[in-house]
Amino acid sequence: MNKKEGIIRNILNSILPIFLAFVIGGVVIACIGENPMETYWILLKKSFLSSTGFMNTLHYASPLILTGLAIAVTFKADLYNMGVEGQMLFGGFFAGIAGAYITGMNPFLHKFICFAAGVLCGMAFALIPALLKAKCRVNEMVVTLMLNYAMAKALEFLSTGVFRDLGSGYVATPIIKESAMFSRFGRSRLTMFFVIAVIVLIIMYVVMKKSKLGYEITAIGKNSEFAEATGMNVAKKTIVLMLLSGALAGLAGAGYMMSEQFKYTLNFSGTPGLGWDGMLIALLGGHSPGGILIAAIFYAALKTGSDNINMYTNVPKEIVALIQGLIILFLAVKFISERMDLKGRRLHNGTDQ
Amino acid sequence: MELINNILYDTIYHSTPIILCVTGGMFAYKANVLNIALEGMMLNGAFISTLVMFFTGNLPLAVFLAILTTLVYGLVFSFMGITCKGNVIVVGLAINLIVPAIAGFVMKMMETANINLKNVNITKYKINIPLIKDIPIIGSILSGHPPITYLAFIGIAIFAVLMYKTRFGIYVRVVGENEDSARSIGIKTGFYKYAAVLIGAFCCALAGVNLSVERLGLYTNDMTAGRGFIAIAAIYCGQGEPVLSSLYAILFGVARSLAVNLSIYAGPAAGLFDIIPYIIMVAVLAAVSIVKHKNVKVRGFKC
Amino acid sequence: GGGKDDGRADSGEKKDVKIAIVCDSAGQNDNGYNQTAVEGAKKAADELGVEYKVVEPENGVPAALETLAEDGYNVIFNLEYDFDALIKGVGGSEPIAVMYPDTTFVCVNDNPNQYDDGNVIHDNVICALFDVHEASYIAGALSVQVLENKDILFPAENYSFTDLDKGGRTIGFVGGTNSNGITVFSDGFIEGINKAAEDLGVNYDYYAKYDAGFSDPATGSTVAGTYYNQGANVVYAVAGSVGDGVASKAKEEKKLAIHVDADKDDMQPGYILTSVIKNTSVPVYDITKAYVDGTIDDMDRLQTFPLASGATDITELTQIKQAIADTDEAQAKWEEIMTYVDDLKTQIADGKIKVTNAQIGEAFDPSACKNVTIK
Amino acid sequence: MSMVEVVDLTKRFGGFTANDKISLSVEEQEIKCIVGENGAGKSTLMNMLYGLLQPTSGKILIRGKEVQMSSPIDAIAKGIGMVHQHFKLVPSLTVYENILLGVEIKKGKTLFVDQRTEIKKVRELIDRYHFELDPLDKIEDISVGGRQRVEILKMLYRNVDILILDEPTAVLTPQEVDDLMVSLKNLKKQGKTIIVITHKLREVMELSDSVTVIKKGKVAGHVKTKDTSETELAQMMVGRNVVLTVSSERKGPVSKDIIYEVKDLCTINESGKEMVSDLSFRVHKGEILGIAGVEGNGQSELVKLMTGLMESTKGTITFLGKDITNQWPAQLRREGIGIIPEDRYAQGLCSDMSISDNCIAGYHGNPDVCKKGIFNQKAICAKRDNLIDEFDIRLGDINEKIGCLSGGNAQKIIVARELSADPKLLIACQPTRGVDIGSIESIHKHILKFRDEGNAVILISCELSEILSLSDNMIVMYKGKISGRVSQSEVETESIGLLMAGIQPGGKGAVHE
């Protein structure tokens, strides 16, 4: 009974914002003299209703699932790893280097090495804020924010210097070898990478919902003093979680490299970047793996939809960005809150000391 | 000598928008609202002021509308995040997405990729202080900057007073520190949170005007280039203390100015110079934190 | 912006020729490279009756190329440097050029469509290259000529140049990123400076930054500020919006800037010496016309647009000319410089002057430029 | 005419009725005590009187007039002030800023706060009520008793006639409790009407004029204090006979086997000051060692050291012959040390997590609930049900969050959890703080039973009576050192009071630092 009510509320809470955003977007589209229904139909048709389109959507959701998870494991533990973007870039970059410079390798092994490179790089990046937090109590949010920029610059330096593809007219690393590329399923862009992302998602589901680590993540997130006192070494766990997050981000970057980009360019993760998208996805998905999956697919649909609207209508793609922003804005709010009386409930805080 | 003057001048240049964002954002920080939309708000300030300048050439109107529209974003942020209790990070990120989307849309309608103010001569905005401007080092720090730059620095003091000497400041801090206690004596917590966010919006709008109209006379869609996030970092480093946080903002300005000015001597390694500001911030932060916690024997992060 | 497409492009019933422009990240209204391509498409639409579509891809160029080809566009222009999927094929799939043999793909700014031995890979891919190094060369020579005569040319009250013997013989370069697409400008520019300096028997200093990015004008402004303060009197920016910051700084410092891509001289009139134009409308129109005329198969698979073609050049200099002092002496000097410049253009066209072209992999030799000290 | 009258006041939280038609009246210049078990609805009732909660139905009358209060501001305007169970102070502000919070004095019509006048006014206030406080101290630096006084002054400054105190003595030292009672009686003399919620029947008897007992949201009875006794009140509250002081009588002498030994232990606080200095003591098998002392004399740090939450700068701790200095809480629990932490909701429980999650906290890595890092949900539920059964923990919905439990039951979960892991030593800090008498009785019984099974207990409490009644031996701490050691047979409350103040009985003067 109660549960059912909750589900209905959750559904309404996710549909209402989307609806509202599309209405506002529709008004804007109508204002510039285009047909909103037609525009939306293209969005829907191309992202969901055609099989290739839907598979493409899943393809673009793959890295988002992973960056979403990367954010969720830390945010849930009240650790603000804003460095997922940088970790993803770092991982993607060196997966690309491993993919480009190692030759004559068995395809399976080669991909594995690339993934390993990506994961290790992601973890290496995450280790810095983790150690600074655990050993010196430096605010991890600030450090990761800063290192993101430093990382982007450092990678630019590397890709314009030692790892530059001299044959290319713009800044790019050499393209990765065939053996490191995921091949597509049929005519869609979908690759094995999606399957890998889903497997990781399932593993993370078990970790977060059923495991000791998941329990500890929740406890640290809800009350770190409690966690410390009941024997979770918060400093150590901080390192573990940051490394896990970095590994997921690195995996996302590596997979994106091997299934979509194939070389590192300065626009590797687009704007605002897969790591930032991941943050939204984690928050929208309520830090739960199931929510993250849905949010990632939805977000990817908007992204592909943006291209399609651009291609099949005269509506500028900024409209899609606007709708995207509005949806996120409205999704932040629970329009239908829990029963009013429940909302006012305060939990005990313990004696004041 | 020229180089030193240059470095100092550029330090002020690069510090200004960050200081404005910092002084604006720290009230929200103190009120326990993470205003991650500083970036978007600053961009909006830049966009609207440039747009209005482009069409009217009327600077006061441009500044006024920039502030007004940014305050609208501040209201949206507050309404969604505070009144509707939405997740403020999500709301902030959404605003960071919406602002460039709207700006991009408008520019698409104008069929341009950036707005260039041909009617504006930015040297006109520079205030050259007689006498002082000729003193070597001090001259380039104190003279030749546009008005908002001076405002930003004066703002540090004003906001420090506002934060610590007035009822408003006390309430904002109380609301952030212990909302329950604020409520129990009848402080309208929502009002102070709104106010804190709106101060942030106001300052960000000025930062945007400074960045676009005053300094460059043009607008491009990602001209804020992460300065809002740097400001957030500076606020956290300085724990929302006006002077300390601003010092971090200036530190960043120094590092950035050094990076730009020295990189022309660095040859191929110049690309690495851009990393300096960020590394310096992290290093300083780590050092400060180590010193601060050297006596802490309590385990865990709650101390 | 937008084209004529009405959203029913996939009906496939129309016999009309459809062309598409895939923009790079600067977007269709960049007042430069993308925009001129769109203008070319518009002209083709007006004069040849083709349909055109402008795409600003969000999910990468390859995806856009594929979708457009799938939807039956006949000629697709790719303005971004991303060609691997098109030419080589990625992820185990065929190259897009092979998947859609009936579509003509045009790669602008690069020539990926050849084997190492120079043979063409795909017959349905045409590459268009601009000899911007030649235009840059002219810009470099012009800069030196103008600077050496600045006291005659410009009214003193409008400009505050650094004296030539106090470090004023300095020229700066701000590049968006360290790639062939950028260095090609710088190399030609240096050679042009060297040529004029040699002719006048002077020596120039040259500052360059190749990693200013493309988006933050404030960076451009500060970097240029540094150069100007080091004595530079001209700064050449090949860095998108960053260049706008450079131009704005030039006006602030009352010195000169050189812009790039389209004629942006009127952005800061009088303070932008010239712009190096890369007029993409020429290849867009020409190739579309060839397709419509049915002569496209006879075209060379590599189209180069040298200085002589008009697709790349410096501007007409109308803006800067208005800033020249109203004295006879100045006007005469200006004419003299124009003659000098025209002479250089002819020599380049005749092949008497050979400018290094980094775009096709030629290496630049600094030691050949004895009159320029690269800092 | 009664000062405050409440008629048929009802408060529902969703389907749950926290207050059910409560009626009571408080006369002018009366001290009224309200007693009842944890979760009976006392705080809810008071929160309605103070405008923090709105009644679902019923009336509130002040001086005979019906009033509607939508916020504390209304309540204060009507002359009602409240000191909460959990203080509502702002730690980073000073005493005077906290007192004047919301009623700052401005410099004329400017925005600025007139700090000088404010400080002066607060000084006067402190002097008028003979409270011991420095207006310039920051709240985070003063003792709990001090904070309480600040809360009271905050209300007095606002000229309230009716003062509500919710469990004011739960966190005070005996001295502070005495001081508070004197202050309250003074206030009554000065014309104030006072309502006090407390679990301590001794205080009820000493302080109040009349008592109202609340049970499960309903009034169980009104009595005049002079007509009743502690036992009768306890009976009314719990509905059965309660043993008010559990006797620690033991069957034989304490064994000679040392279980736990602390030697020359030292640690410093953030500013480098030594908070525990060269502390040594031993705990034997079958012994309850009480540690008494005025708060702020290093007990808190000692507890943190013993429970692995803090590192020592010097000294050792040995347990069963093994060096366990500076081990982490998880290791300590694995060695066989059960820990009842000082602050229930900060360290012992996580309010936002479920009951079952809290039941395994600290032992969540044990093989019986967790294999290869994956939880066995069934085993966890079984364990939870066991604990609830065995320790008679009363709760509504088993799937509720811990935060919804009443204080006593929440505390019982911790005790149950720690004892069920079969430790050899139990470190129990403030095990009954804020807990109702029924629960106190049961917690005390569990502790004694645990000792009688041959285990040892270290009991840290600022409730002197608790230490006196339970412990076999005790040490008193003063300024980070031990100022005295006494065994139960030779104990006198008075001498302990002196030891706590750092004075050796027999007039030997202060203990050396």
Ligand SMILES: Nc1ncnc2c1ncn2[C@@H]1O[C@H](COP(=O)(O)OP(=O)(O)OP(=O)(O)O)[C@@H](O)[C@H]1O
């Ligand atoms: N906001 C709320 N929402 C739902 N239930 C609540 C709320 N506040 C209190 N309760 C419930 O109402 C009951 C009465 O709570 P209250 O705090 O008044 O008890 P109390 O008598 O003060 O107990 P204690 O002695 O532990 O302080 C408890 O069961 C509590 O869980």
Ligand SMILES: Nc1ncnc2c1ncn2[C@@H]1O[C@H](COP(=O)(O)OP(=O)(O)OP(=O)(O)O)[C@@H](O)[C@H]1O
């Ligand atoms: N109560 C127990 N009884 C037996 N073995 C245990 C118990 N608790 C933990 N262990 C085992 O002892 C080993 C070390 O425990 P410990 O908790 O230090 O592991 P850990 O990996 O450091 O865990 P954590 O991540 O919680 O710190 C682990 O293999 C663990 O499974």
Ligand SMILES: [Mg+2]
């Ligand atoms: Mg209570």
Ligand SMILES: [Mg+2]
């Ligand atoms: Mg461990």
